[in-house]
Amino acid sequence: MPHKPKNNAGLNASASLSPAKAATPGEDTSSPIAEAITPAIHQHTPPHVYLDDTWYIITASTYQQAHYLASDQARILVRDKIQELIQEFKIILKAWVILNNHYHLLLKTHNGYALPRFFQRLHGGTSFTINGLEGKRGRKVWYNYWDTCIRDERGFWTRFNYIHTNPIKHGYVKNLNDWPYSSYHYYLRIKGEEWLTDLLRTYPVLNYLEGDDF
Numbered sequence: 001m002p003h004k005p006k007n008n009a010g011l012n013a014s015a016s017l018s019p020a021k022a023a024t025p026g027e028d029t030s031s032p033i034a035e036a037i038t039p040a041i042h043q044h045t046p047p048h049v050y051l052d053d054t055w056y057i058i059t060a061s062t063y064q065q066a067h068y069l070a071s072d073q074a075r076i077l078v079r080d081k082i083q084e085l086i087q088e089f090k091i092i093l094k095a096w097v098i099l100n101n102h103y104h105l106l107l108k109t110h111n112g113y114a115l116p117r118f119f120q121r122l123h124g125g126t127s128f129t130i131n132g133l134e135g136k137r138g139r140k141v142w143y144n145y146w147d148t149c150i151r152d153e154r155g156f157w158t159r160f161n162y163i164h165t166n167p168i169k170h171g172y173v174k175n176l177n178d179w180p181y182s183s184y185h186y187y188l189r190i191k192g193e194e195w196l197t198d199l200l201r202t203y204p205v206l207n208y209l210e211g212d213d214f
């Protein structure tokens with residue numbers, strides 16, 4: 001599997017996180033942050049609602065929530081494919097985490113209609129190899145994905161924290177440091193632990209945010 005240490009931790013986050021933008025949560029003036037607080041809605045069924053230049057949290061699940069991403073190989077494959085495609089689709093990725101049977105992305109796109117194609121490519125491009133790792137050709141790997149539009153600063157940073165604390169929520173680890181497949185390490189490196197801890201304190205994660213399973 002191709003390793004890309006240069007961008008590993010943050011995937012393409014370096015492109016989206018200039019120090020000035022990150023210094024204060026929500027100072028990213030290029031994002032259309034509205035005042036209205038919209039309750040988090042976990043859409044279990046399509047249609048997806050696409051808006052341009054909008055932040056989304058995306059949750060994508062394996063088929064029947066099977067643990068097809070339980071190996072390092074599979075997780076690295078998905079991570080690297082995400083990295084490749086966000087560049088191709090010019091998506092700004094702010095946070096990500098890959099678990100054993102799903103992943104979460106916090107992203108912004110200038111063209112919401114590109115998202116279905118993005119996930120088609122991501123899932124299509126990884127299914128074959130994941131099945132190959134286990135000698136299971138033709139098996140359905142991915143189920144679906146859900147997008148939730150983020151409309152305010154609190155919603156944004158709560159999702160940011162939600163993603164990074166997800167390995168704890170799912171019982172994989174007790175310490176955020178111990179799960180390598182997220183952007184947590186990237187921010188730990190470039191922003192430091194105090195910055196991350198402060199965000200967690202300011203924007204605590206509500207467990208019901210994206211549903212119990214995810």
Ligand code: NI
Nearest residue numbers: 099166213214
């Ligand atoms: Ni999750």
